[in-house]
Amino acid sequence: MISFWENLGHRATMLFLAFADTIAFSGRVFLRIFQRKTYSSAMREVLVNQIYFTSVQILPVFLLVSIVFGSLLIGIVFTLLKQFGLTDFIGHVLMGLIVTELAPFLTVLLITLRSSAAINTEMAVMKVNREIKTLETFRIDVIDYLLAPRVINGIISIVLLSSLCSIVLLVSGILFSRLIFGMGMDVYSKILLISTNFSDIVIALVKCGIFGFFITLIPIRFGLRASHELTSIPVAVSRGMVNVFSAILIIEVLSLVTKLF
Amino acid sequence: MSRDLKVGLFIGCTVVILIAALLYLATGKGVFEQTHTFTLSSRSGDGFAAGMPVVFSGFDIGKVAALELNDEGLVLIKIKIPDRHVKWIRSDSSFILYRPLIGSAQIVVSTVNLKSPPLAENQIPQVSIVNDINDAIARIEPVLEKVAQIAEHAERLTRNLSDPKGDLNRVLGNAEKITTNLASKKSLAEMAISDEESLRSLNDSLKKLKDITNNVDRLLIKVDKMADRTDEQLYGSEGALPQANVILKDMIGKLQKLDKTIDNINTISSDASAGTRDFEILRSDIDDLVDSLTDIVKKMEGLIGTRKNPEFKAP
């Protein structure tokens, strides 16, 4: 019985320490983002490459998925609103649910599945190949050269792609409001304007930034925890990805709580 | 196209689209619009809040920017109205704080004469208050009193029901006794009568009733035949009528007996609080039988009563 409580206490302490460590590390990386010396030309090159791989390369697929999935979603939501006689709430549902909640969530899921997994593996492989040690040997700061560009890329990519996704959803909303409610463009835009709350948009953009920060930082951190054994790569990747998804859920819940106040 | 250019184009275009969308929303919501500030006053700040909408003909035309308390203890309400809506605010406009039962409070502007001069910025009209919540409370108070009374009655009833010496418990006790009694008896009739002797007597009576029915049937046939005979045959000393008279007397005697039995059954049945449904059926059968006998007697009376010398008297 005592050993059970000891074990529980030990686990709780470890969990707390790991959480505190991640937050402290996040703070260090975050501060580094605002230091001018971080932005060497080598770092900027990595940043451009990261944005290219994360956003530009997948842009056509992302837009296609946004159009298909977004139209489907809007179609279903509008049909339900009509069936339940909640047509008056179309604007609030569109802005409060689809634009500020579902668009960022859809974006972050897509980017996590594609880029976070790639970053996690890349870091683990670099650690196993002793490439991280190479950088240290040549006095290249790992945070400046590896973390900062990836984290900044995460923030930029999620904010921009999520905005694009929202705009795509709003455009498909024009089509579906006409088809389902017979609503003209003028009425649609008026409803949107009435339902728009700038604080919600700001919260959504900040949330996207936080999503972007953590869905890149956590995979890097777990990737760098790999040992010099090849077998440690899958372990590091799976742990990293589980933690990324936990972080997404925590951020989502926190943003909802923020909205309540 | 180089990678740098592609990334630059992506970021540039997306940022431009995003800013354009935000500007469109901001313009549509009047963020960049020039506003006029008017000051209203109220004796109490209760119900007012910064950000509260100002409504004209059901349309939002502005919002409450700030609330202040002046030296005289009056609450000053600063409302901001965009340029394009200033025309609705005139010197004779009235301002009402409307607090609906459901939904947020709002300041409703009503202007009778739109040609009257515009409201000067140093003019401070007073806001009157319409309070749906208070109205609803006033209306609901009598209802609440009634509900309280009902609740009191319900409580009294419950107390009565839960009292071990209360009516319900006594009724339940009696019912239990009856049920125990019923459970120990052999048949439905015995249950009702509570005694085997009485049951036998009831059976006998029923048998007798059957005999009576047969007799009456035969009698009816005879009576019908009698109707065809002459008066002499009917009213003579050796006629059928004196015989019928004897039979009827016998029948009356039997009926009186039956009456006692029925009375007995009625007493038992009232004890058994209407007993069981089967017993009721039995009783109704007996009642039907008695009714049919009465009918026969009446029939006979009718048949005989039409004669000139009614020697026969119905019981």
Place this chain on the structure above:
Amino acid sequence: MTQNYRLQAAPVSSDVPLISNQEAYLNIALIKAYHENMPMREARRLALELLDRLGLAHIALRRNPALTPEERFYVMLLRAAMVRDARILIDQPFKMIPQLKDFAPVMAALKKIDDLYFSCHIYDYSWMKEKYGGAGS
């Protein structure tokens, strides 16, 4: 002084591999771009020029796994030479290039880029002395 040595140290060793997700020329350009904030375009041009100087311009766009041990060694050498006032430390070159018969080709390459580094030190076991033609430090 110790601080300077630390800043000038430029190892060429199998323990300090090339970055595998970057092309050969980017591995070389990285050092100048990071430490001296040299514009990437310029750093790339310099890296390509140096590769060309060693007759290896054709491997500029190859990544680590696609290089032969000899090509890999020269890319590592050029990367080390990119450190300002570099003190190049070559660790067991014959281990890194197993097919290397003698040290002459490496010496030739070092001569071609001698304007880029301050000094060069080769570390190897004493029984390999013969392969260096009797010279060594």
